[in-house]
Amino acid sequence: MKPTHSLLTITLAFTLTAVIWSCGTKEAPAPEDENELITTVRLTFTEDGTTTPLKFEWKDLDGDGGNAPTTSRITLKASRSYKVDVEFLDESKTPTDNITDEVREEGDEHLVVLTPTPSSLFTYTASDKDSRNFPIGLSGTVATGGINQGSLRVQLRHQPPVNGQPVKNGTVAPGSDDVNITFDVVVAP
Template identity: 60%
Template sequence: MQHAYRRHIAYTGSVLALGSLLMLAGCNKATEPQPADENELITTVTLRFTEQGTTNTQAFTFQDKDGDGGAAPTRFDSVTLTANKSYSLTVEVLDESKTPTDNITNEIKDKQDEHLFVYTATPGTLLAYTYGDKDSRNFPIGLAGTATTGSAGTGLLNVRLRHQPPINGVAVKNGTVTPGSDDVNLNFPLTVR
C-alpha cells in the first residue's frame, strides 16, 4: 500500500513539473515578437516617366525572372531623361516567376501602410523626387510622384522598396527608410542630358 502511495506522489510530482514547464514555454512565446510578413518576390520593376505637360512616356525596366541568385537579370535599362524637366513617375512591380504573372503593385496598394518606395539619385543634383501618394496614416508610399531633373550629368538612380509590416500588431512604418527590410534595392544607371 505504501509503494502505491509513493508511485502516486511521484506521478503527481512529474505531472506538476511537466505542467510548469509547459506554462513557462507558453509564457516565453507570448513575449517573443511575432514573425513579420515575408518579403515579396519581385522579378520585374518598371519605372514610367511622363514629362509633365505632354503625353510623352518613357519606360525603364529591370527584369530577373528567377529572382535573386540563379541566372543574371535579363534586362536592366539605363534611365535617360532631359535636364531641367519635371516628370510624373509611376512604378509597377511584378512577380513573373508565377503563371499567371502576379501584379505586386496591387498588393502594395492593398498594404500601403507596410510599404515605402525610396528614390535616391547619386549625385543628388541629377534628380529630386517628391511623393504624390500617402497611406492611411499620412506617410508616403511612392507608387506615384514627381521626378525633377537638374543639370546634365550621369550617375545612378537607386530604387528601394522597403517592406515595413507591423511587429506584434504595432505599426512600424514612420515615413523613413529605417524600419523593415528591402523587397527591392536597384541601382539604375541614370543619364540626364
C-alpha cells in the same frame, strides 16, 4: 510454450513492420512555388505636358541566381518635370502577377524610396499617401537638375507592425528591403 512465444514475436514483428512501412503514401514531386517573387521593377516616366511614357525595367526572370538580371539605362532630359509610376511584377507566372496593387493596399507597411546619386541628379516627391498620411512612393514627381549622370537606387521597404505597433514613420530606416536595385541614369540636354 517456447515455439508459441517465438512465433508470436515474429508475427508481431512482421505485422508491425508492415503497418509502419505502409504508412508512407507518397505524392509526386512538384516544382517550387515562391510566394512573393518579384522579377521586374518598372519605372514609367511621363514628361509634363506630353503623353508619351518612357519605360525602364530591371528584370531577373529566373529569380535569385541563375541568369544575371538585365537593366535598362534611364535617360531623362535636364531641367524638366516628370510624373513617375513605380511597378513591381512577377513575370515568371502566366499571366504576369502585378504586385503593385498589393503594395498599395498594404501602403501602411510599405514605402518606396528613390535615391539618386549624386543627389543633384533630380528630386523625387511622392504624391500618394497611406492611411496615416505617410507617403507610399508608388507614384510621384521627378524634377531633374542640370546635365549630369549617375545612378538611381529603388527600394521597396517592408515595414510591418511589430507586436501590433506600426513602425512606418515615413523614413527609410524601419523594416527590411523587399527590393533594392540600382539603375544607371543619364540626364541629357
